[in-house]
Amino acid sequence: MAASSPEQHESFEVRTVQQEALRLQEMNRGRKLVKSLLTETIVRPVGPTLLDxxxxxxxxxxxxxxxxxxxxxxxxxxxxxxxxxxxxxxxxxxxxxxxxxxxxxxxxxxxxxxxxxxxxxxxxxxxLDFDFHKVVDVIFPFKSSTATLSARIFGGVAVGGCRYMQIPSAATEEVKWREIRTEQTIVMEVPGFHEPDLHVLITTQPRTVYTNVAGPRTVHDVRVHLNQLSTGKPHPNVRRTTISFEAHELFEEPRVFMRCAGDNMVLVLRDRRGRSMSFDQVLVYEWRTGELKLTFSAPWRSYRYPLFLTTHLFLLPNVKTGELEYWQIPKSPSEPTPSQPFFLLSLPRLRSGNTFQSITPFAEPNIGPYNGSKPFHTNPRDAIAFFYVDIWWGRLNHFRLFIHRSSLIGCLDQFSAYTSLSDRPEPVPYDKWGPPVCRWLDDDQGPWLETTFGQRYVTPPPGSGVREAPLTVLDFNPIGVVKVLAAEKRLKAGVPNEGSRDTAQPEKGEHIWQLPVDNAENGPALEGRENQLPRESRSLAKVVVRPMSPLSDPDDCFENTVYSSLPYTVRSSLEKYSFDGLIPDEESILGVREDYDRQIREIQIFHYG
Structure with a gap:
C-alpha cells in the first residue's frame, strides 16, 4: 500500500462530502415526491390519492x-x-x-x-439506570480466561467439567447453575445459542498409536460434544451427539477456537506449543448432521476466532497477511468447495519489523434464528464487530477496532470488482474501505472477555491503582448520535437544556457535546411524549464525531497514520464501582470480581431490560 499523502486524504474527504451531499439530495427528492403524491388532489383533483x-x-x-x-x-x-x-x-x-x-x-x-x-x-x-441489581456468588470458581457469555448464558471451565447459568431477567428470578462433567481435557466451551437450545463443549484426549515403521506416537482425539443447553444432556435433535476427529500428528497440545451460526460450525485448530511450527487447521461442520463441509490449512498461528457475517459466510482475520479473509460455506453438495477466500480487506500496513500478534473478533448476538420468549431482540446484522488487535514491537501494543457487521457485508457490494472465485483476490486497501466505517482506539488494558453486545461496548475497568470508576458505555447506534447532535443544535438555537453539564474538553478535530441524557433530543417519533422521560438522569452522555480522526500510535506500530470516522456516543454512570471485568449482554451489564489467582468469585448483575 502506498503512503497516504495529505492530498489523498483531502481527496477522500471531498469524495465523502460529495457522497453525503448526493444522499441528502436524494432524501430531499424523496420527501418532495412523497409530499406531491399525497397532496396531488389539492393541486389537481384527478382522483383518489393515498390519503383517501x-x-x-x-x-x-x-x-x-x-x-x-x-x-x-x-x-x-x-x-x-x-x-x-x-x-x-x-x-x-x-x-x-x-x-x-x-x-x-x-x-x-x-x-x-x-x-x-x-x-x-x-x-x-x-x-444507565438499572431497574434491579443482583449479586451472585460463584461457589465453584473458574478462571476468567475460560469464561464466556452468549445468549444470556454465562459459564466457564472448572476442574472436572464446566458450569453455566442463565442471567436473570427479574429480581425475583433464582440463579441456577448447571454442570457438565468430563474426565477429558476441555479446550473450549460455548454456553449458549438461542434457536437450537445448544451447548457446545470441546475436549481433547491423547492416544498412543503403535506402528511397525516409526514405533509408538501420540495423537490427540478432538471431540465436539453437542448438548442441550436447558438440560445439560446430549442434544436430542442431532444425528451425532459427538463429532470426533484426529488432530494432525504434529500437534503436541491442540487448542481450538470455535463459532456457530445457523447449522454451521467453524473450528480453528492450532498447536498450543507450536514447537513443530506446523500449521493451523480450519474445519467447517454442519453440526446437526456431523457432515464436514469445508477444510483447509494455513501457516501456524495465522488464525484465531472466526466471525460469522451470515449463516454461510464467515470472516477470518489473518495475522500473517494483515487481512480479513471472507470464506463462503457451500449450501449444498452440488456447490464447489472453496480452497481460498474469495474476498479480502486489508488492515493498515505495519511498520517494517512489527507484526500482528493476534486479531480476535467478537460480535454478539450471533447470526441465526431467534426462538426466545422476549417481545424483541437485538438485530444481529446491525451489531458491532469488535476486534482486539495486538501488535508486537519489542512489547505488545493493544488496539481496538469497531466495524458494524452490516458494513463488513456491504463491502462485498461496494468493492465487488475485488472479488475472485478462481485466483486469490487482490485485497481492498484499508484507505479505500476503512476510514468511513471503522473506529480505531488504543487500548492499555488488553482483552478481557467479550465486552460488546449489539452496538454497545462497555469499556474495561481501569488498571491497578484505581479503586473505583463509573460504568462507561460506547454506543455505535447512528440514531443515538443524531439524537445527541440534535440536542446540541437545539441549544445553539437558543433552546436551553436545564442542568446541562458541559464538562467535556474536545480534542483538536473532535466534535463533542456532553449533556444529561434525559435532555437529549428524541426525534419526531417522541415529540409529545416528554413526560415519559426520567426526571433525573444517572448518567452523562456525549457524542464523538471525528471525521478522518488519526489513531494515537506513539510507538509507530503502523507504516502510515491510521484514520477512522465511525461516530459513537459515550455514557458514563454517576455512580462508581470496583470490578475486575465488565461484560454486557442483551439486558444487563455484568460486573465480575476475581481473587488473587484470577478465579471468578462474584458476579454483580445490573439489569436494564
Missing amino acids: LPLEILTHILLRLPFTSVVICQGVNRHLYGLIFESTELQYHIHLGISGLVDNPHCDLSIAERLSLLLARERRWEG
Whole structure:
C-alpha cells in the first residue's frame, strides 16, 4: 500500500462530502415526491390519492416501509402526522428501528405492552439506570480466561467439567447453575445459542498409536460434544451427539477456537506449543448432521476466532497477511468447495519489523434464528464487530477496532470488482474501505472477555491503582448520535437544556457535546411524549464525531497514520464501582470480581431490560 499523502486524504474527504451531499439530495427528492403524491388532489383533483385509503390499509402500508421512511412521512402533513403519532403499531415500528431491535412475532404480549417495555428499556439504557441489581456468588470458581457469555448464558471451565447459568431477567428470578462433567481435557466451551437450545463443549484426549515403521506416537482425539443447553444432556435433535476427529500428528497440545451460526460450525485448530511450527487447521461442520463441509490449512498461528457475517459466510482475520479473509460455506453438495477466500480487506500496513500478534473478533448476538420468549431482540446484522488487535514491537501494543457487521457485508457490494472465485483476490486497501466505517482506539488494558453486545461496548475497568470508576458505555447506534447532535443544535438555537453539564474538553478535530441524557433530543417519533422521560438522569452522555480522526500510535506500530470516522456516543454512570471485568449482554451489564489467582468469585448483575 502506498503512503497516504495529505492530498489523498483531502481527496477522500471531498469524495465523502460529495457522497453525503448526493444522499441528502436524494432524501430531499424523496420527501418532495412523497409530499406531491399525497397532496396531488389539492393541486389537481384527478382522483383518489393515498390519503383517501382507509386508515387500516394506510397503516398496513406504512408498516412495510423502513422506519426512517415512516419518520419522513410523519413530517409531510397533519393527517399523516396524526395517524403515525396515534398508531401504537407505527410507534412500535419506529422505536424498534431507532433502538436497533427486531420484533419477536411469537411473543404473546400485545403491541401496546411491547411498546411500553421497549420505551422503558431504552430510557434505562440511555440513563444507565438499572431497574434491579443482583449479586451472585460463584461457589465453584473458574478462571476468567475460560469464561464466556452468549445468549444470556454465562459459564466457564472448572476442574472436572464446566458450569453455566442463565442471567436473570427479574429480581425475583433464582440463579441456577448447571454442570457438565468430563474426565477429558476441555479446550473450549460455548454456553449458549438461542434457536437450537445448544451447548457446545470441546475436549481433547491423547492416544498412543503403535506402528511397525516409526514405533509408538501420540495423537490427540478432538471431540465436539453437542448438548442441550436447558438440560445439560446430549442434544436430542442431532444425528451425532459427538463429532470426533484426529488432530494432525504434529500437534503436541491442540487448542481450538470455535463459532456457530445457523447449522454451521467453524473450528480453528492450532498447536498450543507450536514447537513443530506446523500449521493451523480450519474445519467447517454442519453440526446437526456431523457432515464436514469445508477444510483447509494455513501457516501456524495465522488464525484465531472466526466471525460469522451470515449463516454461510464467515470472516477470518489473518495475522500473517494483515487481512480479513471472507470464506463462503457451500449450501449444498452440488456447490464447489472453496480452497481460498474469495474476498479480502486489508488492515493498515505495519511498520517494517512489527507484526500482528493476534486479531480476535467478537460480535454478539450471533447470526441465526431467534426462538426466545422476549417481545424483541437485538438485530444481529446491525451489531458491532469488535476486534482486539495486538501488535508486537519489542512489547505488545493493544488496539481496538469497531466495524458494524452490516458494513463488513456491504463491502462485498461496494468493492465487488475485488472479488475472485478462481485466483486469490487482490485485497481492498484499508484507505479505500476503512476510514468511513471503522473506529480505531488504543487500548492499555488488553482483552478481557467479550465486552460488546449489539452496538454497545462497555469499556474495561481501569488498571491497578484505581479503586473505583463509573460504568462507561460506547454506543455505535447512528440514531443515538443524531439524537445527541440534535440536542446540541437545539441549544445553539437558543433552546436551553436545564442542568446541562458541559464538562467535556474536545480534542483538536473532535466534535463533542456532553449533556444529561434525559435532555437529549428524541426525534419526531417522541415529540409529545416528554413526560415519559426520567426526571433525573444517572448518567452523562456525549457524542464523538471525528471525521478522518488519526489513531494515537506513539510507538509507530503502523507504516502510515491510521484514520477512522465511525461516530459513537459515550455514557458514563454517576455512580462508581470496583470490578475486575465488565461484560454486557442483551439486558444487563455484568460486573465480575476475581481473587488473587484470577478465579471468578462474584458476579454483580445490573439489569436494564
